[in-house]
Amino acid sequence: METVLDHARQEPVWNTNKKVIVALVALTLGLIVFPLFGPSPFYLHLMILIFMYAVMSQSWNVIAGLSGQISLGHGAFFGIGAYTSSVLYVQYGITPWLGILLGMVFAALVAIAIGIPMLRLSGHYFAIATLLIGISFQVVFQRWEMVGAASGLWIPLTEESSWLALQFHDSKAPYYYIFLAFFAVTYLLVWRLSNSKIGFRLRAVRDDYQAASSLGIDVSRYKIIAYVISAIIMAPMGSLFAQYILIVDPDRMFNLEISILVLLMTVLGGIGNIWGPLVGVAILIPISEYTRIYLGGTGGAVDLIFYGLILMLICVFRPAGLISFLPKHLLEREKHR
Amino acid sequence: MSILSVENLGKSFGGIRANHDISFDISPGEILGIIGPNGAGKSTLFDLITGYTRADTGKVIFDGNDITRMRPDRISNLGIGRTFQKLKPFADLTLLENVMIGSFARENNIKDARDKALEIIDFVDLIEKRHHFARELSTGQRKRLELARAMATEPKLLLMDEVTGGVDQKTIPGLVALIQKMKASGVTIATIEHNINIIMEVSDHILALDQGQRIAFGRPRDIQNNEKVIDAYLGTVDVA
Ligand SMILES: Nc1ncnc2c1ncn2[C@@H]1O[C@H](COP(=O)(O)OP(=O)(O)OP(=O)(O)O)[C@@H](O)[C@H]1O
Ligand SMILES: [Mg+2]
Numbered sequence: 001m002e003t004v005l006d007h008a009r010q011e012p013v014w015n016t017n018k019k020v021i022v023a024l025v026a027l028t029l030g031l032i033v034f035p036l037f038g039p040s041p042f043y044l045h046l047m048i049l050i051f052m053y054a055v056m057s058q059s060w061n062v063i064a065g066l067s068g069q070i071s072l073g074h075g076a077f078f079g080i081g082a083y084t085s086s087v088l089y090v091q092y093g094i095t096p097w098l099g100i101l102l103g104m105v106f107a108a109l110v111a112i113a114i115g116i117p118m119l120r121l122s123g124h125y126f127a128i129a130t131l132l133i134g135i136s137f138q139v140v141f142q143r144w145e146m147v148g149a150a151s152g153l154w155i156p157l158t159e160e161s162s163w164l165a166l167q168f169h170d171s172k173a174p175y176y177y178i179f180l181a182f183f184a185v186t187y188l189l190v191w192r193l194s195n196s197k198i199g200f201r202l203r204a205v206r207d208d209y210q211a212a213s214s215l216g217i218d219v220s221r222y223k224i225i226a227y228v229i230s231a232i233i234m235a236p237m238g239s240l241f242a243q244y245i246l247i248v249d250p251d252r253m254f255n256l257e258i259s260i261l262v263l264l265m266t267v268l269g270g271i272g273n274i275w276g277p278l279v280g281v282a283i284l285i286p287i288s289e290y291t292r293i294y295l296g297g298t299g300g301a302v303d304l305i306f307y308g309l310i311l312m313l314i315c316v317f318r319p320a321g322l323i324s325f326l327p328k329h330l331l332e333r334e335k336h337r
Numbered sequence: 338m339s340i341l342s343v344e345n346l347g348k349s350f351g352g353i354r355a356n357h358d359i360s361f362d363i364s365p366g367e368i369l370g371i372i373g374p375n376g377a378g379k380s381t382l383f384d385l386i387t388g389y390t391r392a393d394t395g396k397v398i399f400d401g402n403d404i405t406r407m408r409p410d411r412i413s414n415l416g417i418g419r420t421f422q423k424l425k426p427f428a429d430l431t432l433l434e435n436v437m438i439g440s441f442a443r444e445n446n447i448k449d450a451r452d453k454a455l456e457i458i459d460f461v462d463l464i465e466k467r468h469h470f471a472r473e474l475s476t477g478q479r480k481r482l483e484l485a486r487a488m489a490t491e492p493k494l495l496l497m498d499e500v501t502g503g504v505d506q507k508t509i510p511g512l513v514a515l516i517q518k519m520k521a522s523g524v525t526i527a528t529i530e531h532n533i534n535i536i537m538e539v540s541d542h543i544l545a546l547d548q549g550q551r552i553a554f555g556r557p558r559d560i561q562n563n564e565k566v567i568d569a570y571l572g573t574v575d576v577a
Contacts, residue, residue, distance in 0.1 A: 005456070008455050009452060196447060197450070207429055210389065211426070212410075213410040215439050215442055219410070
């Protein structure tokens, strides 16, 4: 006779819900063919921002949702990525592709340098420290003459669109595909990560660090691992965004609003859930872009008040985020009971 | 040869001498019962052995290694597992995920970790509950969860802090049987217990503490008749 144990052994190790897989494949195909329908530049731009923020929010989700450490200065890694690739290109003519890689390396090194002293502290101190570090990066770059100080650097235009220089002047479509590729790869890798030994151990650290260490987990080391991974995810978005707008300056690249937005979008969608950031971004980016059009300017303080309100409502009524409105069985592993 | 030897261990919190000059040995394969009234220093002793509290004085030798003041995760990796008196399940994870985190101490692959976790969950008789979140489980089930999670790290020595405390009377025989089953599987066990009947039934040796000090150490029969123990503990505590 088959025992419950035998039965349990045959269950899939991760979510193999057919509906979810079909939906993901359909979504990916849809996104790949979307530019072929000739959407206006505005829609391509909107999608590019969604991909970009989806990756940035996922980066925050890794450190905050998976390992439980709240970072309030995550924009720093965005800026590091942006400046690394831009400075290397502007001053040494190095292709941004290599710049992206080096930006990831720098971001990782900075994360280690911040993480080793700070992640030993309890969560509140880490949050405050990252906030201050985020601000100091902006201040330093505002004064750093070599990288253009407050006015930043213009990335010189190539005569023609060029994959090597990562500049496209005729159409936004190449940018769209590049951002889409980073988005897809990031989500795939984070999904793998969260279903791996490291992912399980990070959740353990998040839920109870003392219990985690009783199971052989070096808590500080795992927090640093999460922080480094998170930084590595964030940095390329800075590099790519710099190539997209062809300018880097401290106000844009080290903007505190980046750190706030990634937090807000993740919490809105569902912190700790891999799809949470995407849901939050897919809702907030269009709202923010449309208000920009209809209210003019950057929306000013109005959008911040609005965001604050959303955050409060979510925290009070739906701490698991909007993703939790989806039927449970879609989000969890298939269970035969 | 003892698997664990504790030599003159001491720890004070401010003016309180939580542990003072405690020495004892555990032999491989045995069950050591630890008794003592509330505040005697039993949990502090476990925290000292497993690195959660730093010893002021003394030494802990485990399996030939000096583990005094070593970090908890390194002690765990050397082979000491533990449960917590104030339970610490990963509340937002399922029972299976909780135990898998234990098995990842020795496994790298998710499938291997899962299969090993399932076996241990079956061993502690909770297989039907594997997909329940830890927060949905009863106190007794959460104690089993902690046992399973610690067992999944394949410890040579397992420290259990009041595994039968605060659970339903009717679940106690099952827990006692489980402790004996674990011993039979080859794990050395130290267990803190308030229930004197259980301690007498399962222990090979008993360590009695009072006010941070060792007041007796020996075979259950000798402890039962020890006057200091009777004064400090057996006389004052409800034997239920
Ligand atoms: N972290 C701490 N800070 C200050 N005092 C502590 C600390 N931990 C334990 N103590 C004190 O040390 C003494 C021993 O506590 P301990 O928890 O080891 O006792 P116990 O024998 O486990 O008691 P119980 O049966 O109630 O669990 C108590 O007086 C307690 O108040
Ligand atoms: Mg205690």
